[in-house]
Amino acid sequence: MIVVKLCAAALAAISLTAGASAAGLPPVEAFALPAQMRYAALSPDGDHIAFVFQRENNDMIAVAPSRLEEGAQIRIRSVHPWETVSAISWSGERVIYQTRRPTPRSRDDTSTFYNRTFLYSAPVDLSASIPLNEDPGDRRRSWLPRPQLSGDITHLLPHDPQHILQALNWREWETRDLYRTNVETGELSMIMRGRTGTQGFLTDGNGAVVAMYGLERGRETGDPFFVVGDGANGWIDLSRFINAEYDFLPFGRHRDGRLYVGSNHDADTIGLFLFDPARGAFDELLFRHPEVDVGGLIYSAGGEAVVGAYYIADEPGFHYFDGAYAAARNDLQTRLDRTNVRFVSIAQEARLALVSAEGPSDPGGLYLYDTESGALTEVGRLRPWLDDIPMGGVFPVRFPARDGLELRGYVTLPHGRQPDTTTGRPIPFVILVHGGPAARDYARFDPWAQFLASRGYGVLQFNFRGSRGLGRALESAGDGEWGAGMQDDVDDAAQWLAANGYADPDRIAVMGASYGGYAALMAAGRDNGLYQAAISVNGVTDLVGMRQHSQRFFGLEQRFREQLEGVDLRAMSPVNAANNIRIPILVAHASYDSVVPYSQSETFRRRLGRQDEHSVFIELRGDSHAIDLAGNRHLLLATLEAFLAYHMPSAELAMAD
Known part of the structure; x- marks a missing residue:
């Protein structure tokens, strides 16, 4: 050999x-180079696009004007050499980016790695960044496996640009609690204590807690649990549905308090239902594809309303409940002539959307779409060298x-x-x-x-x-x-x-x-x-x-x-x-x-x-x-x-x- x-x-x-x-x-x-505009996201005012590219094996954060003109300045910031970027978003005028770093499990076990996640906030000019999930406890505990679960954003709170919600497992490594984080200072405050084994929280479009989910602590069983509520008025335990023979996938909450749930309790493929948690009953089938499963929800520009559902057949598909969104996407599909056209990011204040378009034989590109005038401008190709x-x-x-x-x-x-x-x-x-x-x-x-x-x-x-x-x-x-x-x-x-x-x-x-x-x-x-x-x-x-x-x-x-x-x-x-x-x-x-x-x-x-x-x-x-x-x-x-x-x-x- x-x-x-x-x-x-x-x-x-x-x-x-x-x-x-x-x-x-x-x-x-x-064919080896990663795409040059990964994780692209529009700022809320539509003036900037944040994205990731790689230079000499090192991930770089970039912020560019959304309307790239001759001589436009692009700000660049390198991340830690051992970290790779896994997500980018905006909170007000600050860029929020998540990274992961392969980390030995302990001092005694340096052959086993887990991905430790980090969250940072930076101003538009990327002049400095601050950590948003830094453990305030004893630094020696960073060798423990608790950070395996840290660093996920639960909600961006678009109506509160100074804060985000994130679930962190500082108290117990198997349990996440929900924190409100100030993106300008890094200050955190716990707003909900997780039940033992909690892995995450489900929120509605405004960031209000809808449910808590995770795994029971027992190592022999590790059965999933799912409880609905806000913590103040008690919880409704729906774990029996999570542990049923069929799929039960809570996606979000309807404005009337019912849940959007993906389930195949009545058919082979997962459909999208409205589910009443109080009665423990499926009320209404909203959409089902005959051959493939529903993958999740499509939200409005502000994130408050559900406007459709997505699925993947031979190619990605979208079923809209809102006619305006359906018309916009059909228009883009026709004009861009690609099989996979999707809204990547929407700046509601500016009525602008960042659109990705690619196909099985097309590496794809990013486009700026004016949702009011219909104007469409190419921002850049994802792999122009191809x-x-x-x-x-x-x-x-x-x-x-x-x-x-x-x-x-x-x-x-x-x-x-x-x-x-x-x-x-x-x-x-x-x-x-x-x-x-x-x-x-x-x-x-x-x-x-x-x-x-x-x-x-x-x-x-x-x-x-x-x-x-x-x-x-x-x-x-x-x-x-x-x-x-x-x-x-x-x-x-x-x-x-x-x-x-x-x-x-x-x-x-x-x-x-x-x-x-x-x-x-x-x-x-x-x-x-x-x-x-x-x-x-x-x-x-x-x-x-x-x-x-x-x-x-x-x-x-x-x-x-x-x-x-x-x-x-x-x-x-x-x-x-x-x-x-x-x-x-x-x-x-x-x-x-x-x-x-x-x-x-x-x-x-x-x-x-x-x-x-x-x-x-x-x-x-x-x-x-x-x-x-x-x-x-x-x-x-x-x-x-x-x-x-x-x-x-x-x-x-x-x-x-």
Whole structure:
């Protein structure tokens, strides 16, 4: 096995290698760089846009005039080198930004990380920032795992620009209390004490507390609880609905006191209901999509009223209760001609909206929309360096699993190639398995898929059993099926690609991150001749070790237990099937991964041993589960390109050599 231990600082050397092996192809770094205007948000007066970009692996906060004119000044502030920005918003005339930092769990356990979150406030000119969730207690306690839960904004209180609400777990690490925070001074005051195990608070559009939710303290059960009320007049316990066999997802409160709830108690997909907490009854179905679940609510510009609901079918969809909002979005959809058009941020005072528009083959851009005049102005492209590079086409597909269950997915083909399998020769394919596994794929711009398409590979991303968002039947079909039925679906996908003329059966690889990495390694261990290579990124390899890891983090243990109930953890762990693997393996893992510990891949590498000289292991040094650093993304894609070119070359890579 080849072991590569390179950090992001080695980018220059990697670039030389990639350029030499892929002459004439789009540069690797074009697909590795993160979007340049992430987390963009309009100021309440509409005069400024705050956003994030990355420079030399360091996240930067920027504030620019919303109407960018020649000579306009853009203010920039760097965040801590070990922190990455995870959210940006405004409170009055101040920028509020959240960061996360991989942090060792304790002085005695520096191999286990969690993401410690921080919240900061800065003026428009970014001249200085102040912390908003700094622990006022003994600094020695910062080594305790309590900060795992800290730093989330509960409500921005738009009618009180000096304050926000946030839930913090200073008193007990398993319990959050609700605080009002002064964004100009950082001063905090507790306004509601959380019940033991509280993870968060639900508020209405004005910031009034609607409910409290969390997990019971008992480590053996960890049952969720959900209580409705304001604390002053008692609480109504609705935990029996949270713990029911169906989904019960409280989204917000209606003006008459009833709750907006997502539920599938009466059908396969989650619909949006009005629910009466006093009677414990579903009153009215407001919207349901026949094939996919409702994802949440759409609020008015001021945040006080619910104007619709969103969902994701093959692409994001929006159902509006308000005709004016529906008309505005339909107008934008027509004018921008993109499949994914959404309001990112609205400045109610200025009647301006920041709009994002992208498509599966379009990296996307940001636009300023005047809600009164209808004027539309481009603010900037999200990945302008990709605009001159032809992108692959993305096409929806459906196919049956071996037991007849319908599976839905998306095929990305190299630019110019159509999904007409009756003409042309089959091409090499990569099955890209999503993480979660309680997540899903849909038709969106995916840099990994487009990178592979630019190298001549087809890509299949599909929703196997256990995926979430496409109805209860598909998700529940994955119960206890790690390494079994869920793995069969991956094999069935490979056979379907070959049988239908998409893929060359002698050139199919399987790849994934997190759970997807687990699926890739399990596929390799089956030794059924379907795959010629496997790639795992931050993948799970040892289910027993993951169970022990999950016990260290509040809430994670319960989710892990639910997903793996009935699974033989040892038999279904790739680390115990390493000796059965006969195909080349590429394993990459971030050294500061807080979700799947780096040791998972390190143990697998040792178990695989040196008998496999064609396999490669790379450490993504200093990075997290999300692989935030552009240098590490470049390292991963450059290594992937070289790995596939050697073991499963496409025509494009063969010509580049």
